[in-house]
Amino acid sequence: MPLTPTLPDISQDDLFNTAFSWEPKYTNRFIMQLAGTNIPAYLVKAAARPSITNGEIVLDHINIDRKVKGKSRWNDISITLYDPVTAEGAQSVMEWVRFHHESFTGRDGYSSDYKRNIEFYALSALGEKIENWTLKGAFILDANFGQMDWGTEDAVTIELTLKYDYAILGY
Numbered sequence: 142m143p144l145t146p147t148l149p150d151i152s153q154d155d156l157f158n159t160a161f162s163w164e165p166k167y168t169n170r171f172i173m174q175l176a177g178t179n180i181p182a183y184l185v186k187a188a189a190r191p192s193i194t195n196g197e198i199v200l201d202h203i204n205i206d207r208k209v210k211g212k213s214r215w216n217d218i219s220i221t222l223y224d225p226v227t228a229e230g231a232q233s234v235m236e237w238v239r240f241h242h243e244s245f246t247g248r249d250g251y252s253s254d255y256k257r258n259i260e261f262y263a264l265s266a267l268g269e270k271i272e273n274w275t276l277k278g279a280f281i282l283d284a285n286f287g288q289m290d291w292g293t294e295d296a297v298t299i300e301l302t303l304k305y306d307y308a309i310l311g312y
Contacts, residue, residue, distance in 0.1 A: 166272065170264040173220065177257040179233040180222065186298060188261065189218040191274055191308035217282060217302050224287065224297040231286055234299055238284055255280050259305070271312075278306035 173185040196211025224230035240255035242248070256278045263272035283302040 164266070166263050167266075170266070172260075172262045172264065172270075174260040174262075175237075175257060176260065178237045179229070180237070181229055181233075184222045184225070184230060184233075185220055186223050187219075187221040189220070190261065191218060191276060191305075192216045193308075215305055215307050217304050218276070220301045220303065222299040222301065224299050230297075230299060234281075234284055234286075234301065238281060241281060252278075252280070256306075259303070273311035275309045275311060276303070276305040276307075277309065279303045280305075 171188065172182050173188045174182050175185075192215070194214050194216055196214065198209050198211045200207040200209065222230060222234070237255070237257075240250045242250065257280070259276040259279045261274040261276065262270045265271045280303065281301055282304045283300070285300040287297050287299055289297070
């Protein structure tokens, strides 16, 4: 058995007409559905895709260190929502926030009340769902309702930072 791997023969036609003739995913083709909330998908202006960080465990062994993977942690994501004149923006976010904490009474909610599963889809040029992420057990870490400014003509947005237990890439 040879020690060096052999590469398959690839013709120029194969290289340029099949293997690398792909269409990239575009950042503006996505839908995020916040299940169990009243936040409509069309309000989501921007959203980060999931990311994971693997921890490290160092094993001391005589005069060297060996390293193995520690805990895996899914990183927070940020989403930006448009805040329309109708009650679907800030009011819908506050309805979800109230499951976490109710300011009027001071009561906090149970995780079974405020945690949600979120679906994130990348879309093809034809609008087909071509990638699916499910964020399990998501909840609001930060909700920033934006600011008003007489010097600009920008749309008002709401910034959310979400924590979640883990993500699954379905397809």
